[in-house]
Amino acid sequence: MTSFKLLPFLFLQMFFTAGSMIKAAPANPKLFREYIGAENKGVTFTEVPVDSNVEFHFILSFAIDYTTQSHNPSPTNGDFNVFWDTENLTAAHVSAIKALHPNAKVALSLGGDTVGNKNAYFNPKSINSWVRNAVYSLTQIIRKYHLDGIDIDYEHFQTDPNTFAECIGRLLFSLKQNNIVSFTSIAPYDDDSVQPNYLALWGKYGHLIDYVNFQFYAYDKGTTTTQFLKYFEMQSSNYKGGKILVSFGTDNSGGLSPEHGFFAACTRLKRQGKLHGIFIWSADDSRKDHFRYEKQSQAFLSSVI
Incomplete structure (x- = not known):
């Protein structure tokens, strides 16, 4: 594992050469x-329909750099803990779903909206210490759960954009460079x-x-098809050259x-x-409708137009 007890110059030298x-x-x-x-609703991997004609990514939600104590959890400066439904989404379950569906991969997402019913803040003490702790703790989680990728979904910040960029950028670099993960994503809105x-x-x-x-589902309810396409072009411009995935929520x-033009x-x-590609928030909410939109989305992706 790469150590990040490095001077900025040494990190940049390693970054640009590798x-x-x-x-x-x-x-x-x-x-x-x-x-x-x-949402700890007991949903399992095997309940979710997986079409063999698509590449399917489950994204475990969430790993958060907060203490796991039930009362008043606090930031840990990059020492991540698992906050998803660990009873129904275990390491053994990850291995089983990937064995059952060779086209399925499993990632974990960082941050999310809340922890202990309070905002989950990105709150590093310093860039180097946060990255060092995050690389170590996430490597342990990723290896334990046999995960393939990582997603960044922080939504609340107690730092400036440059610090966020450096912390997350260096984390992604280390995890990819050391073959801990094979793909990465971000989840802005x-x-x-x-957004900054x-x-x-x-x-x-x-x-x-x-x-x-x-997160196109963060736009107002009643968004029209024309507005949606405008938003897509705007975000494609913001994240120029990126693979922008479209999305909707099954949580109202x-x-x-999907009923109004998606x-x-x-x-x-x-x-x-x-x-x-298409992504949905979330399987926990889709169970009530028997995953009808998961089926429809995958059928659409595998169809020829």
């Missing part, structure tokens, strides 16, 4: 991704307190990020819903060669 060796995950317009485990952090990260370390899980959140928008993007 960074060109890290290659982005290949584009796959049949990519489907799903967050799972955040259009908010003045959120991810744009700073993208500007410095975008070449390390394989997918942009843009906002954005463009797949019509996807059809247009697919014909234009701009559809890089």
